[in-house]
Amino acid sequence: MELETQISRLAELGLPLAAGRTVDDLLHSLPRDLFERRPYEVLMSLLGAEVEREPWGRWFCDRAWNFDTECVHGPGAYAGIARQLCRIAGRPDAFTDLRDHVDLGSGEAWIEYTVDGRTRRWSAEVHDDWADMLVVAYLMEDLERDGWRFWTGDGGQVVNLYFLDEATAHRVNGLFTDRRPLVPVLGGAG
Structure with a gap:
């Protein structure tokens, strides 16, 4: 074809x-x-x-x-994932006050943002450079509607x-x- x-x-x-x-x-x-x-x-x-x-x-x-799920290399990784999800949801500005922290060495990671007037903060499990898919699911859930x-x-x-x-x-x-x-x-x- x-x-x-x-x-x-x-x-x-x-x-x-x-x-x-x-x-x-x-x-x-x-x-x-x-x-x-x-x-x-x-x-x-x-x-x-x-x-x-x-x-x-x-x-x-x-x-x-x-979405390459092996993408968490440091700070900005979860914010980048969130921006891409917002882009394809047609809501590029859905998440405001977006910030994250990723420290692979200490095993600490989180993302924080405001959506629809609610502040969200999700802790992410660190597995080398793999994205925590539970956190990604939370981001998706906040964007799905109608x-x-x-x-x-x-x-x-x-x-x-x-x-x-x-x-x-x-x-x-x-x-x-x-x-x-x-x-x-x-x-x-x-």
């Missing part, structure tokens, strides 16, 4: 390429035949990645993120996250016959 057709269909379903991103940006990362031999699968996995050429810091899709939630179809070190409502997630799942379906990260309906 032609790459442009895949892009168009995913855009119709709520996973468009971000403004200014192009087919050429995608093809800079991977060859066209790979996208077209494995329709939607390769494109879905790349939606949450950064464009691999200048200008840097651009994401392929505003509703997706490839039927919109975090979905994934993957596990392991890199987790492809998408922020969708249930109906859209089911329509995206309908594009695949031999791929693990998207499921809500925090459980519940799926």
Whole structure:
């Protein structure tokens, strides 16, 4: 299936390429035949990645993120995770007064922020440079609302996250016959 057709269909379903991103940006990362031999699968996995050429810091899709869970290298790591979750939730300013502390040597880590007028502070377990997924779940829970939630179809070190409502997630799942379906990260309906 032609790459442009895949892009168009995913855009119709709520996973468009971000403004200014192009087919050429995608093809800079991977060859066209790979996208077209494995329709939607390769494109879905790349939606949450950064464009691999200048200008840097651009994401392929505003509703997706490839979360490398082995990312806690020091101060700022949990704040960075929180900012990415806010970005794909479409609420970049949802967490205010955002700060964290990570000291791998002493085994101490925490994140603090204000959301919807409530101050939150979560202590994180330190396991080398792996993110504490319970803390990540708390961040997600504070962002999910009005039927919109975090979905994934993957596990392991890199987790492809998408922020969708249930109906859209089911329509995206309908594009695949031999791929693990998207499921809500925090459980519940799926």
